[in-house]
Amino acid sequence: MDVRAQVSVVFHLDKCIGCHTCSIACKNVWTDRKGAEYMWWNNVETKPGTGYPTAWENQEDYKGGWVKKGNSIELKGAGKLRAFKNIFHNPNLPTIDDYYEPWTYRYEDLFNSPEGDTQPVARPVSLLTGKFMEIKAGPNWDDDLSGSPDYARKDPNFKNLSQAEQEALFQVEKLVMFYLPRICNHCLNPACLAACPSGAIYKRGEDGVVLINQKKCRAWRMCVTACPYKKTYYNWSTGKSEKCILCYPRLETGQAPACMHSCVGRIRYLGMMLYDADLIHQFASADESKLLDLSREIILDPRDPKVIEEARKNGIHDSVIEYAQRSPVYRFVKEWGLALPLHPEYRTLPMLFYVPPLLPIMGMSEEGVYESLTEGLFTDIEQARLPIQYLASLFTAGNEGQIREVLKKMMAVRLYRREETVGDLGAEAVQKALKETGTSREQAEAIYRLTSLANFEERFVIPPSHREEAIVMLDTEFEKKGTGGFGFRMAVGRGL
Amino acid sequence: MKAETWKEIKHCQNINRWVSLLFGAALLGTLLYAAALHAAFDAAEYYEKKCSSCHTVGGGDDVGPDLKGVGERRSEDWLIKMIQSSQSMISAGDPVATQLFEKFKRKKMPDHDLSPDEVKQLLAFIQQGGPVEKPIDDKPATAATPQDIQLGQELFLGSRPLANGGPACISCHSVGSLGPLGGGSLALDLTQVYSRYEDAGLSKALRKTGFNIMREIYVPRPLTGEEAFALKAFLFQADRQGQESTGFQKKFVFLGVGGCVLFLGLMDLSWRKRRKKTAKPSHGGLS
Numbered sequence: 166m167d168v169r170a171q172v173s174v175v176f177h178l179d180k181c182i183g184c185h186t187c188s189i190a191c192k193n194v195w196t197d198r199k200g201a202e203y204m205w206w207n208n209v210e211t212k213p214g215t216g217y218p219t220a221w222e223n224q225e226d227y228k229g230g231w232v233k234k235g236n237s238i239e240l241k242g243a244g245k246l247r248a249f250k251n252i253f254h255n256p257n258l259p260t261i262d263d264y265y266e267p268w269t270y271r272y273e274d275l276f277n278s279p280e281g282d283t284q285p286v287a288r289p290v291s292l293l294t295g296k297f298m299e300i301k302a303g304p305n306w307d308d309d310l311s312g313s314p315d316y317a318r319k320d321p322n323f324k325n326l327s328q329a330e331q332e333a334l335f336q337v338e339k340l341v342m343f344y345l346p347r348i349c350n351h352c353l354n355p356a357c358l359a360a361c362p363s364g365a366i367y368k369r370g371e372d373g374v375v376l377i378n379q380k381k382c383r384a385w386r387m388c389v390t391a392c393p394y395k396k397t398y399y400n401w402s403t404g405k406s407e408k409c410i411l412c413y414p415r416l417e418t419g420q421a422p423a424c425m426h427s428c429v430g431r432i433r434y435l436g437m438m439l440y441d442a443d444l445i446h447q448f449a450s451a452d453e454s455k456l457l458d459l460s461r462e463i464i465l466d467p468r469d470p471k472v473i474e475e476a477r478k479n480g481i482h483d484s485v486i487e488y489a490q491r492s493p494v495y496r497f498v499k500e501w502g503l504a505l506p507l508h509p510e511y512r513t514l515p516m517l518f519y520v521p522p523l524l525p526i527m528g529m530s531e532e533g534v535y536e537s538l539t540e541g542l543f544t545d546i547e548q549a550r551l552p553i554q555y556l557a558s559l560f561t562a563g564n565e566g567q568i569r570e571v572l573k574k575m576m577a578v579r580l581y582r583r584e585e586t587v588g589d590l591g592a593e594a595v596q597k598a599l600k601e602t603g604t605s606r607e608q609a610e611a612i613y614r615l616t617s618l619a620n621f622e623e624r625f626v627i628p629p630s631h632r633e634e635a636i637v638m639l640d641t642e643f644e645k646k647g648t649g650g651f652g653f654r655m656a657v658g659r660g661l
Numbered sequence: 662m663k664a665e666t667w668k669e670i671k672h673c674q675n676i677n678r679w680v681s682l683l684f685g686a687a688l689l690g691t692l693l694y695a696a697a698l699h700a701a702f703d704a705a706e707y708y709e710k711k712c713s714s715c716h717t718v719g720g721g722d723d724v725g726p727d728l729k730g731v732g733e734r735r736s737e738d739w740l741i742k743m744i745q746s747s748q749s750m751i752s753a754g755d756p757v758a759t760q761l762f763e764k765f766k767r768k769k770m771p772d773h774d775l776s777p778d779e780v781k782q783l784l785a786f787i788q789q790g791g792p793v794e795k796p797i798d799d800k801p802a803t804a805a806t807p808q809d810i811q812l813g814q815e816l817f818l819g820s821r822p823l824a825n826g827g828p829a830c831i832s833c834h835s836v837g838s839l840g841p842l843g844g845g846s847l848a849l850d851l852t853q854v855y856s857r858y859e860d861a862g863l864s865k866a867l868r869k870t871g872f873n874i875m876r877e878i879y880v881p882r883p884l885t886g887e888e889a890f891a892l893k894a895f896l897f898q899a900d901r902q903g904q905e906s907t908g909f910q911k912k913f914v915f916l917g918v919g920g921c922v923l924f925l926g927l928m929d930l931s932w933r934k935r936r937k938k939t940a941k942p943s944h945g946g947l948s
């Protein structure tokens with residue numbers, strides 16, 4: 166057993182209101198620099214939809230992630246020999262059009278234009294060329310299902326849905342959508358890291374944050390191809406690749422990452438988890454049907470004395486273990502089994518988990534009249550407007566049973582709370598729902614509290630980062646302390 | 662401080678002294694050697710190396726003026742300054758220097774790092790009549806054997822290097838009988854050079870390379886008599902065969918374009934599975 170620590174995250178999709186506050190917070194802190202304008206380390210996409218960059222889930226096109234080969238795995242698009250052959254011409258890169266051409270507006274024209282008969286306008290200006298441009302696409306052009314014939318209907322997750330099922334989704338009465346906020350998953354088996362020919366990408370030992378060393382990066386862009394989530398980006402100005410850093414400077418000072426701190430829907434949870442690094446290769450190479458279970462199994466119980474002992478042996482500080490025991494992520498993922506990884510079939514073992522949206526039907530259309538007074542308040546999840554198959558394609562590598570389990574449990578919690586507050590459902594019905602899903606009343610109460618009432622400290626259980634321990638490995642702590650705060654020690658620049 | 666440490670330091674200082682003494686001696690030796698080298702000034706050799714490519718003594722004006730009787734024409738003082746740095750004379754406005762500069766097509770005479778004494782030795786050498794011109798007595802090209810012609814071709818192509826390290830003719834010249842690509846296009850095509858210069862003229866041109874760029878290259882690395890003869894023989898042969906290498910430039914362009922198309926085609930083939938278009942519907946993707 167090789168116990169390591171990982172900061173992991175849960176996004177509760179039922180709570181996301183699609184306000185993009187998270188994206189803006191991140192952009193303002195990290196990517197409003199030259200060459201980074203087009204990057205959205207945090208983005209929120211509408212599902213069904215094609216996301217950002219467009220159709221990133223279509224790995225036949227982008228060649229991201231890992232594929233199983235015998236008892237092992239290999240990178241789909243990069244890999245050792247293939248990367249070497251293509252080192253000067255990476256053939257599967259997204260183009261700027263797959264992202265979008267970033268722009269701003271000539272706001273000064275609003276103030277400086279001479280007086281005339283017409284109102285002045287602020288024309289859009291490309292942030293790449295500096296010239297006037299016509300805006301044809303953006304990072305979330307299909308927000309709230311806009312342009313669905315072009316975008317949402319081309320969602321790669323529809324591949325297992327019949328034509329009729331797809332059509333049904335786009336009838337006005339049945340129109341349905343939810344939001345999927347995405348950041349780098351800080352995977353346990355990062356494809357980006359494996360693909361880098363320069364060895365510039367590393368996973369921090371103390372908390373598992375995946376980072377790109379800006380001094381070592383040589384602009385091969387193999388990581389851009391390899392990450393199946395398309396969460397590494399190439400900065401055309403500095404000539405280096407960049408990605409979400411999970412706001413590690415904030416984490417180190419006990420603050421939640423900017424996107425999580427600002428989240429309006431309070432959908433985000435962050436906490437420490439312990440995992441067994443010895444199992445990564447074996448688990449990542451398992452059969453597709455087992456991937457979801459294994460990506461939960463690799464996470465260890467931080468209360469298990471054996472785990473604690475091994476963790477201590479690996480130099481994990483007692484305080485970190487204690488925080489791992491209080492991690493809200495552990496509860497959602499392991500204890501309750503409510504949170505699922507996005508696309509486990511990419512085999513990167515992502516450490517960002519999603520509680521899938523329940524989206525219950527509250528009304529239905531009968532003879533052209535929209536009726537919300539159905540008999541039971543919540544209909545059966547089988548008739549949920551979003552086909553189970555669609556969610557399964559996103560979160561369980563196609564296994565509908567596992568999605569159903571999660572949704573049933575969430576439904577049970579709702580019924581339980583309805584009974585508590587309104588009391589119109591009958592104790593038996595509630596008891597039956599709870600029993601069916603193996604949920605105790607206490608557990609249902611705990612799920613409800615963490616979902617709906619959790620305050621800042623409960624959502625973000627950020628362990629002390631013990632920078633001093635990391636610093637003494639490379640530097641003297643006194644020198645670090647003495648030189649801290651005197652600006653950059655070196656400028657990041659293009660080339661060597 | 663402990664006594665032992667102190668002793669150690671003392672010891673180190675002693676070693677240091679020895680080392681610096683040794684270094685000093687070595688430095689002094691080097692300096693003396695350099696001075697000795699400098700002292701052995703050979704006017705004849707210097708003239709041959711630095712002056713002869715532009716001046717003659719009694720052979721008429723070349724790139725620069727004939728130096729015969731220069732000691733009578735100019736004062737010694739003037740000559741010393743002029744030889745040391747002609748350009749500073751000109752910029753100082755010396756009328757004679759300026760006049761000469763204009764007369765000889767504004768060709769700059771390089772500066773010579775010589776002491777006044779050395780200049781005097783050089784002037785004395787010129788006064789005595791300068792270098793002995795060796796008459797060039799090459800056989801005529803008609804006497805060449807096929808082996809000579811073969812050798813000449815090899816020297817021209819550079820498959821056999823020139824004895825004194827000069828670059829092969831093909832670097833700049835072409836000649837009719839070379840393969841499809843011909844030779845260099847920087848200088849004249851030499852197919853008819855034999856007719857133009859005639860036998861003796863060509864010999865002289867090969868041995869005393871008087872042309873601007875060639876002088877720079879071949880004066881320090883002259884052809885040997887044997888090489889000059891072989892080349893002459895080869896050029897004679899080329900002239901007899903008389904086929905000017907025509908269409909060379911066109912061929913080159915054609916080959917360049919063809920090669921480029923072939924190379925791009927190969928690239929296209931090897932990366933045929935690349936992503937060819939964007940997925941963005943606004944740019945024609947996702948259909």
Ligand code: SF4
Pocket residue numbers: 348349350351352355356357358375391392393394395396397408513
């Ligand atoms: S999500 Fe992509 S960029 Fe982030 S660690 Fe995983 S493979 Fe790397």
Ligand code: SF4
Pocket residue numbers: 180181182183184185186187188209344346427428429430431432
């Ligand atoms: S800030 Fe929170 S609620 Fe708003 S879009 Fe981002 S994740 Fe969703």
